[in-house]
Every structure is written in structure tokens, then in C-alpha cells.
Amino acid sequence: MEPGNQNTLQTDAMISLRDLHVQYGEREILHGINFDVQRGETLVILGGSGSGKSTLLRTLVGLEKPSHGQIWIRGRDIATISSSELDEIRKKVGMSFQGGALFGSMTVGENVALPLREHTRLEASTIEIIVRLKLDQVGLSGFEDYMPSQLSGGMKKRAAVARALAMDPEILFFDEPSAGLDPIIAAGIDELILELKKAFHMTIIVVTHELASAFLIADRMVLIDKGRVVAIGPTGEMRSSTHPRVRQFFDRVAEPAVEQELDYLQMLTEDHRHGSADVARTKGAS
């Protein structure tokens, strides 16, 4: 592949990443990510804490600017387009944040209605019906008038999904959908993602480190480690992969203790090509 200088893209993929680099200040977090996501596919981005997977997700929704490379979404490179063009794409993209990120000062219904009120000229009564419909889809019928603080963790995530669905997005992003939930509630969220996939043929991208949930919902998986793609492929293939890093992740083997002095030295001196992103990002959120 000849990355870096195409203006158009010869692919009908929904999302295409080409040589994507992202850095926070001096520190580079992602070192050249390439992959495509096809229309209607569910891709799970796996990776440990500090692997750069959350940064990747933030970049995909336009919250971080790449320092180099391209992000093609629905045929536009969101790294170079103007903010009003980016807003047009964002209206077709839904994002469910890790903690829900519901607006605490609004009811659940108002939260779901917000993008509709902002971006459409629909009548209030129509919006009300859409809100009821979206809440029904995520199993929260009748919770319109609750405040987010009155909801449990799982319900907050469902409400956040309802809000992400409000504009009938073509692409749906999930940041750690099962983080902080008990196994039963987490399984419920997985079910919800599967239902959405079946019902709407949405392109769904999920960032997680929960293996059980990943194997359940993914069509394809990509494993990110230290800011690079280690492996990518269909779920079945990944499961039987013999790549050492993939096996380590799937078999839940702890990081081996530092054996060689040289490795240790390399870790301490923050070599940007290998160790630093991992070490540095573990401090922040993942």
C-alpha cells in the first residue's frame, strides 16, 4: 500500500484508516494504523490498558486530530475536512461513551431528544414519539422522565445507546460497553448490540478488553498493542491464531518479568518506537 498521498480511496469500505499516527504533545500514541471496516460489519478493537485503543476510538470520532495519516469515513477524510463538514458526518455517527456521558441536568427523554432538537426541524410531538421508540429499542420504555442519576450503570449505558441511535446513525461506536457492569447486565448489553446489528445492519465498532463479549459480538477483531495493529482477522481466525502476542492476550498470560537488562533499560528510557505509549498511557484512562 502506498499510504499518505491519496486524495480519493479505491475502496467501498465504511471506514478506512491509512497510516494513522496520533500524538499527545511529544508522545506518539498510535504509530501507523491501517485497516478497513466494511459496511454492516461489527469490528471489535481489542487491546490492553495503554495499548492506544481508546485513543484510536477518540480519533475515529474526531475528538483527537491525527498527526499524520488519513481517516476515511463514508468516503471523506475527516482529518482534513472543515468542521462543518465534520459535523455533517457526525450526525450520521453515534457514540456510546464508557460512563454513558448522559447530561445530568436533563431527563433521559431530553437526553435522547437533544440531537433531534438540535439538528432536525421535527415537531415536538414527533420527537417525543421517536424518543419513546428509541428507548423501547434499548429496553428502557417508560424511563423518559427519570434523571440519569436515578438509573443504574447498565440502564445509563442503554440510555446512552438510545441517544446514540436518535439520529439513525450508519455507524455506531462503543467505548468499553461492559466496563463496570456485572456479568449479567454486561451480557444484556452484548445482546443489545447483537440486536442492533441484526435489525439495522449498522456498522458497529466496539472497543473493549472483555474477551467473552468480544467473541460474542465481533465479525472481525483487531488487536492493538503499543500503538500498532498486532493482528486483524475474522473472529474464528483470531481465536485459533498462533501469533504469540494474540495468544498471550487471549490466554490471559501475565506480562513476563523483565529478564534482560537491555529490555529494562529500553523501557526506562522511553523508546518511542516500542515501550513508551504503553507505559505512559497506563496512567490515564484506557
Add this chain to the structure above:
Amino acid sequence: MELTSQVGGTVLDGLGYVGALATLGGRAAYFTFLGPFRGKRLRWQQAVSQAMAVGVQALPILSLITFFIGLILALQSAYELRRFGALNYVATAVALSMTRELGPLITAILVIGRSGSAFAAEIGTMKVTEEIDALETMAIDPIHFLVTPKFLAMTLMLPCLTIWANAMGILGGAFFGVVQADFTWTRYIQASIDSLFLRDVTTGLIKSVMFGMTITAVGCYEGLSTGAGAEEVGRSTTRAVVISIFLVILVDLVFTALFFFVSGR
């Protein structure tokens, strides 16, 4: 040499900060005045509810404080005026100091404590819980959504509060005048009004508008630049209060000096 570069660096940082505040204020002004003509509707409802929180709900405590301040001013000036047998001038002293300086300033300091800190805490918490990010991914500009109504509410409410503060301060002075200095209520109020020129009041109000913008800009800017974690919200709230107080005093100095040289008073 070391000192020079440090001073220079601090000055540059300060200018950069003021520049960032101005940018924020400019964007809020854009959404207030130009936005409505470009399909971005003005958030009147939010502005009104902000105005309630910033203005109306501040009235009881503001009344109490400025009444006391008026009373204190009367006592302090009477201490000196009494020696010259000029107790009649208490009304003038109180009215002038309230409308020109203390009314706007006390109001601003109170509003910093009540609302500037609240802006920083509210927006900072939203930042930490990814609500600001959520707004952006929904193609909603956080400045338009959160900051503009606050600017609108503050620039409208601060002069109103200041007028109220002036009145309550004069009332506080009148209380002293009636009890201690042979004034009647009407005579004291009349004496206050007679001693004031319109420009005493208007310069105070112009200052209060500037204070309102400063407080909003600092509160919102500190909120928006909150880092990750709950303790960061506390830190931005503290910074918002300290920086607001400093900048309000600075703006006060600049405008007072300006009025002094322009009008010769």
C-alpha cells in the same frame, strides 16, 4: 537575565491567557449576535434559567451584604466627618462610593463566589464525565450549547444586580443616617440622589458589564480546560475564583483610570 526571562515568560503567559478568554468571549458573541442569522438558534430558555440562577437567586444574600456595606461605609465616613461637624455629608460619601466602586465590585465578587465557581465546576464535571466529548460527537458546539447562554445571562444580570446593590447600600447608609444623624428617610434618599451625577452610576454599570464578561469567560475557560479526574474539577474551580477576582480588580483599575482621564473626574 534569569529574572528578565521569567518576568517575560509570565507576561506572555498572562497575555496568552487573556487571548484565550477573548477567543471564548468572541465565539460566544458570534453565537449571540450572528448565530441566529446562520441557522444557530439562540438558547433563550437556557439563558433565562441561567439568569435566574445568577441573578434572581443572588438577590437575598446580595441585599444583605450590600446593606451592611452601606452601613459600614456610613460608620467609617461618619467617624471622620463628625469631627468637622459635617455629618450631613455621610449621604454623599456613601452614595458616591457605592455607585462608583463598591456596588459593582461587591456584586462581582459575590457573583464570582456563587456563579463563576459554579460555571467552572459544572463544565469541569461535564468534561470529566465525557459529556463535553459527547456534545462534540453529536455535532453540538459546547460553546454554543453551554457558554453562550451563560454569557448572555451574566452580561444582562450583573448590571441589574449592581443597581440593586447600589440601592441597598444607600439604604444601609440611610439606616445610619436616620438612627444617628438626624436624617429622615426621605431627606437621606434625596441627599443621596442630589449628590450623584448620572455618570457616577453609568460608569459603575459599564464596569459591571465588563466584570460579567470576565467572570463568565474565566469560569467557562477553566471548566473547559479541566483535566481528567475529580480533583481536577476542584482545582479548576479554585483557579476560576482566584483568577476571576484578580482580573475583575484589574479590569476595575483599567476602567476607573480610563474614566478618570476621559472625564477628568
